[in-house]
Amino acid sequence: MKWQYSGGGQKSEGELQRLVETVIQADDFDKSHFTDYSVKRELKALDEHNTPVGIFSVKDGWKSGSVKIRLPKEDTMYASESHAPEFEVHGIWYRSLISIIKSADEDTTQKHFHNIPFKLFRRASSDTELEDLPSGDSDSERVWADLYTSDALLEEQEKIDALPRNPEDDETVEYVIAPIMGYSDSTHLTSFGTAYLWPFYTWIGALSKYMRAKPSNFAAHHTAYIPKLPQLIQDFYHKTYGTAATLNIMRFCRSELMQKVWDLLLDTEFMHAFKHGILVTCADGIRRRLFPRFLTYSADYPERVALTCIRFLGRCPCPTCLVEKKNIALMGSKRNSAGSRKSRVDDESTQGLIARARSWIFERGYRLTSKMVERILKPLSLLPTRFMGSQACRGSCSQGDVQ
Numbered sequence: 001m002k003w004q005y006s007g008g009g010q011k012s013e014g015e016l017q018r019l020v021e022t023v024i025q026a027d028d029f030d031k032s033h034f035t036d037y038s039v040k041r042e043l044k045a046l047d048e049h050n051t052p053v054g055i056f057s058v059k060d061g062w063k064s065g066s067v068k069i070r071l072p073k074e075d076t077m078y079a080s081e082s083h084a085p086e087f088e089v090h091g092i093w094y095r096s097l098i099s100i101i102k103s104a105d106e107d108t109t110q111k112h113f114h115n116i117p118f119k120l121f122r123r124a125s126s127d128t129e130l131e132d133l134p135s136g137d138s139d140s141e142r143v144w145a146d147l148y149t150s151d152a153l154l155e156e157q158e159k160i161d162a163l164p165r166n167p168e169d170d171e172t173v174e175y176v177i178a179p180i181m182g183y184s185d186s187t188h189l190t191s192f193g194t195a196y197l198w199p200f201y202t203w204i205g206a207l208s209k210y211m212r213a214k215p216s217n218f219a220a221h222h223t224a225y226i227p228k229l230p231q232l233i234q235d236f237y238h239k240t241y242g243t244a245a246t247l248n249i250m251r252f253c254r255s256e257l258m259q260k261v262w263d264l265l266l267d268t269e270f271m272h273a274f275k276h277g278i279l280v281t282c283a284d285g286i287r288r289r290l291f292p293r294f295l296t297y298s299a300d301y302p303e304r305v306a307l308t309c310i311r312f313l314g315r316c317p318c319p320t321c322l323v324e325k326k327n328i329a330l331m332g333s334k335r336n337s338a339g340s341r342k343s344r345v346d347d348e349s350t351q352g353l354i355a356r357a358r359s360w361i362f363e364r365g366y367r368l369t370s371k372m373v374e375r376i377l378k379p380l381s382l383l384p385t386r387f388m389g390s391q392a393c394r395g396s397c398s399q400g401d402v403q
Helices: 013-024 039-049 097-106 108-112 151-161 232-241 247-265 268-276 301-308 325-330 348-363 371-380
Strands: 062-070 086-095 120-123 140-143 174-184 199-204 221-225 278-281 287-298
Touching: 062 247, 086 097, 086 232, 086 247, 097 108, 097 174, 097 199, 097 221, 097 268, 097 278, 097 287, 151 174, 151 287, 221 247, 232 247, 247 301, 268 287, 348 371
Parallel strands: 174 287
Antiparallel strands: 062 086, 086 221, 120 140, 174 199, 199 221, 278 287
């Protein structure tokens, strides 16, 4: 009690009781341990031992990477694009998409996953069995509720079912899709100043939206943080070419940076899993071969055009279709129905136009806005930037399938 009522006045009755029960009465308490004891020395040793790992812990799967961007200059010609000078952007933090999928399917919340997509119907009469209803019967109504009840996922599952099975898998292994739902949004952190973050999140679409919406379920997985283009690029450009980079060059570099970050995410491991799947023993005890597919990507318009490599409010401003700006007011009418609009697809023709424009820019020294480059890119509102997500999205969604 002398210790309780001496020294500072912040000692509560509960703290005194805890000192007695957890320290003095502990089985391993030994008075000799306090010989020549120094609180300051022990706290310093504790600080040195528990060195902070930072926000991006390696134990949580975070990796630090860098990307290189080729820098063009008008009237400067190179033998090929690979001979142009490179600027390296450091400090890109990201996580493996495959590790996120594995951890999600091995977590206890996996028991709530709907791994097999299906169609959901509402019956007006409870006395009628659904299988007894004829096609198009008015007594049944299709319900569109979650990603796993959508036609897009059902069609993709049919493609997976048609694939030849891996000879190493036994008959009990299920072949299913790991539907990925992406989201990103650049955010200013303060009302004044330049502090900002550009996070990228992923959700697993096999989980109900009602569970994904609960923060307590931790259904959103931090995947990457897209950095800003560092100011040092201007110093590097001036040192290399003897002049500052123009506004068009900086826009080109910003577009390249976002696609290069996606190049880190869509690594060799992901592309192998995209084609051959990954074998995972899920939390419900069932072994499944999971095939990752991007089904949705949610972002605001500036990020949508950056992701799909098209011009901001260009001649064809829509990331999904090729409707011209002058016809936007007609959308929704019979004259401009959804069936009459041509979809925007990242096909060989589109890639060929971009490859030709890049060769003119780097090999012939054409300006980014020269007449020759504009002549082949402007009709489709394209940018001379390669879409890094084309291989992963091809077969499951088009270049413009973002929300």
